[in-house]
Amino acid sequence: MSIKTYGVVSGLPSLSSIFACLVGGPVIDAIGADKACVLFTFIVLLGNSMATVSVSLRSLSLLMAGQVVLGVGEKPLGSGQLVFIRLACDPAKVGFYFAVASAAYRAASFGTFILSPLVAGSSAYGFQASMWMGTILCFLSFLSAFPMLGKLKHLEPFLKAAPVVVGEEEGEEVILMKSNLEMEQVEEEEDGQSEDKGNSTSGEGSWRGWRAYFQGLCNLGFFVWLVAACALYITFFVLQTFAVEYLQTDHHLSARQAAFATSLFDVFGIFLGPFLGRCVDRELGKGEGNEWVCMSCRPWPAGSMLAWGSGFMAVGLLLPIVDPRSWLVGFVLISFGFALASAAIWPLMPLFVPLDSLGLALGVTTSLLETGEEKGR
Template sequence: MAKPAEKAFYRFLVLFFNCLLTFGSYFCFDIPSVLQDQFQGNLTCVNSTVTNGSDCVEGLGMSPQQYNLLYAIYAWTNAVVVILAGFLIDKLGNRFGVFLFSFLTVLGSAVFALGSHFKGTAYLLPLMLTGRLIFGSGNGSLTIVQNRITAFWFKGKELALAFGLTLAFSRLGSVLNFFLTQRVEAHFGIQWTLWGGTLLCVLGFLAAITVSALDKMGMRQLGLEGLIQQESKKVRFQDLRYLPVRYWLLVLTIMFFYNGVFPFVADASKFIQDKYSGYSQREAAYIAGAVYDSSLVLSATVGILIDSVGLRGVFAVGCAVLTLPVFALLAFTFVPPLVSTLWLGVTYSFAAASMWPSIPLVVPQATLGTAMGLATSVQMIGIGVCNLIVGQILGTESSDVKIPLERWQQVMFFMLANTIGCIVSSLILNIVDKRQGGTLNNTTKRSQETQEEPNEPPETSPLLGEENDHRAIN
């Protein structure tokens, strides 16, 4: 009689709770984007006065540079922490990671919310930056554990679909943030809105407990737990030097693409209100959130498509090329911004479903956490630098008035430059991949992956099926 862990329903049960790990943290991540006016608003608005032709918005009194620093410090923290986190996950296991990092998201979001109670004092910015720092150290690392669990249970079966569903659940948090946060803030104020985000992070912590139990029980039923721990002990930090060229090109491709997504979304609501007439803060937030709406709707379908046809390298080039018109439209035209944000959401869906699931195909499973951590680190370094550059372009004065359109145009030029960088790195990736066997562009349904399911005997399990000599991955 087959054990429960050998059946498909068990894999998808693990996947469901694994998806919930980051639902709340993704909701929290972009709360500042929706409430950018409140974060940069005046400390007081006496009798709803009007300043320089704009309605006064009462808020926390941050400058654009300070606001963008909230995103930059999140990215920098990820860049530093995720490398060590990925290595520790490889050494100590998934259960260690999900407990620690989900707890850090709860703690970080709580400190961030607490900081908002100190508006008008010298404590506000340090507390909120500290909260984002702790939150970033947990959320980025939690994504690595999430990807590692997904890769183990689905490697060789529905891998892109599983990654797509994981992204869809995460983006559901982002979408609900863009739809609900402004309304919640209007009724309860910014402080209680931020505490509501903390409560959603607690949901992720409860999911962490559940997925940890399911993962442990499944490993025991399959007889893999002891063998996985034994294999993980062989992982050394020095093994990073054996990571193949294709891996590093994937990392660069991911970094350049995400440089054009996250920094844009962080300021998109303000950009839409400044450039296009007739949009309220709520409407601008909805339009900015359309990037994630598209991703939410398309991720599973795109995952199934890529699982069926392969061609991950080709898709990586295609989504980068098709992103160019997005920023061109935003920079040079007054085409309704919803066209661009929906378009970016489509290309983002294909990028996420083709780029990230390619990493398990070019590195051994035993070092996947370390490889994912390093990739996330480089990605977050790029995003953090981009957030700072955008903040410098937009200026350092309080945003009571519209930011000049020429500054926004410079921001779009900067996004275009990153997209071109993504095109170049993805083209080189395809050339190198073709010379080394064309793993990424195999056209069969499973891309000729020979790894077995988790319910196979230990000697052919996904974790142990790779060569122990890491030099073989070159």
């Protein structure tokens, strides 16, 4: 099997992940992020192993099946990791830990781009050797997921608790959602009152739970955040995709040189990400306008990092259009702007979504991002 054939079917994981994320999000919330990470890491290992073996056997059907399985586990695994970080770590350091995870992912992608050709070139088995190396790394990743098990056990009673009805407004029940900042306490009602209410609603707990679960996403804050996240990542992906063709046609770079140049988009995110994450944590820790910190107009990007990052990306995009010779400066601005915006966007999401719906929110978001990226290919 040629590398060209492998490249043709390499887009299958994106297609399967569009649907897998919609299912994977609720699975994360149902079984817990720690168990979900182990499950999805195993699925990734299985899909990668199938693809690697298929190349040796020259089986196109096995390769396609492996790529589909890989997509089922890959993106839901990323969602599970983010949920685990949010639940297992100090809430005051979520931005930092999210940024560290993102930087590690980008560094791994950049390292794969650099090392894969070296491994393939130094081995008699060619690109198959780099695929086997990837399978070994997937196996190590699967083993490293096991220490996560049980780390969220202390939160399970809270996350799985049924929603509490605290009153009625205009004939509709007011359901107390699980707060993402602190667990609110509700006093029990008087003996007779609470007894009657408990008896009358005993058969409705399941429906109320599902209703509250999906209601967690039905708010303006999450909608605005979702639009901002999709606009940011889909724009960045389209820029990366067309930058390769732009450098080849307008600046006569080779395919490898153009691909390497566009991979530099992630450089600032790798090195500055953790520092920028701490800036976000400090801003959110002030407790002033947390929910709309991304829309604030303060002069330093700690308060309006998303807006500033988008501005840098816009200037970086316009520079090569105005002066083609400044394409490198434009790429640097795009890289820096994306580092700012991506450091701010993910710590903001838990502010709009209840803790027990984080998996659902990330699943919906990732599915939309994959759909947008697929359209932009």
